[in-house]
Amino acid sequence: MTTTHTPRPDTAPDARPDARPDVLPHILRDMLAAMPELAVALSGGLDSRFLTHAALLAGCRVTALHVTGPHMPPRETAEARRWATSRGAAFITVALDPLTIPAIAAGDRDRCYHCKHAAFTALLAQAAPLPLCDGTNADDLTAHRPGLRALRELAVRSPLAEAGLSKADIRALAARTGMDRPDQAARPCLLTRLAYGMRPDAATLARLAAAEGALEDLGLWDFRLRLAPDAPPRLQIGPAHAERVEPAGDGRRDDLLRVLARHGFGDAAIDTGGPVSGYFDR
Known part of the structure; x- marks a missing residue:
C-alpha cells in the first residue's frame, strides 16, 4: 500500500x-x-x-x-x-x-x-x-x-x-530573496528528545520519528516529543499551536493522544504554550 x-x-x-x-x-x-x-x-x-x-x-x-x-x-x-x-x-x-x-x-x-x-x-x-x-x-x-x-x-x-x-x-x-518557507520551525535531531543519561536505541528513535511524523500530518510543527526516565512521555506544544489543543474538552487532545498511543506513547502528557527548544538544557 x-x-x-x-x-x-x-x-x-x-x-x-x-x-x-x-x-x-x-x-x-x-x-x-x-x-x-x-x-x-x-x-x-x-x-x-x-x-x-x-x-x-x-x-x-x-x-x-x-x-x-x-x-x-x-x-x-x-x-x-x-x-x-x-x-x-x-x-x-x-x-x-x-x-x-x-x-x-x-x-x-x-x-x-x-x-x-x-x-x-x-x-x-x-x-x-x-x-x-x-x-x-x-x-x-x-x-x-x-x-x-x-x-x-x-x-x-x-x-x-x-x-x-x-x-x-x-x-x-x-x-x-525568494526562498520558500522563511518561517520554518527548528527541527533538531531525534537525540535531543531524550533526557541526558538515557541510553538511546534505534527502535525508540524510530518510534519517535514515526510519532512526530504522524503529528505533523495533523498539521503540527511547533512541538517536541520528550522522553525522560521514570516519567511519562511529554508532548510539548509551542505557542504557535497551543490554541489547537485548548480547551481540553473539544476532542483535539484526544486526536493527539490516539496518534501517540499508536506509536507506543499512550501515557503521554501534553504541555502547551511554553518554548519547545532547549528543554533538557534549562
Missing part, C-alpha cells in the same frame, strides 16, 4: 523563487564568491537551506551533504533531497550511526559535541577537496551549543555566523 505524505505548512513544496542575489549582504556575498565551489552540511533546517540558497544565488556550485542515521527522520532526508535537487545542488547522503559512539550511547551531556565531531569528520572526508560550510548563525554563538566546539576543532566554515547574521536576519533575507 502506498501512503501519501501531506507536508506540514513549513515543508510544503516550494514555489519557484524570485531570485534576488543583490539583496544578500555584501559581506556574505563576497565570502561565498571566494568559494566558487563548496560543500554545505545540509540538514534541511532553515539555516543550512538558506546558506545553500545564498551560495547558489552568489553563483557557487554547491554540493549538499546530508547525514543519515537512526537519529534523523527519513522524511526529513527525503525533504532535504527534494529541496536541494530542485534548486540544482548536488545531493549526497553520508551515513552515520551515532549510537556506536560511547558518550552518545550513554546519554552524556556532551553528546551533541561527540555527534557533531563524528558527523563533520565524515562530512569533511566526503567534501574534500571542497571547503565545507555549515549553517551556524550568530545567535548560536551566544546559546548553549556544545557542538560548536567540534566545528571549531575541525575548522568548518560558518559563513552566516561570520557575516553576523542572526536567525531573524536569516528569516528576513530568505523572504526577500
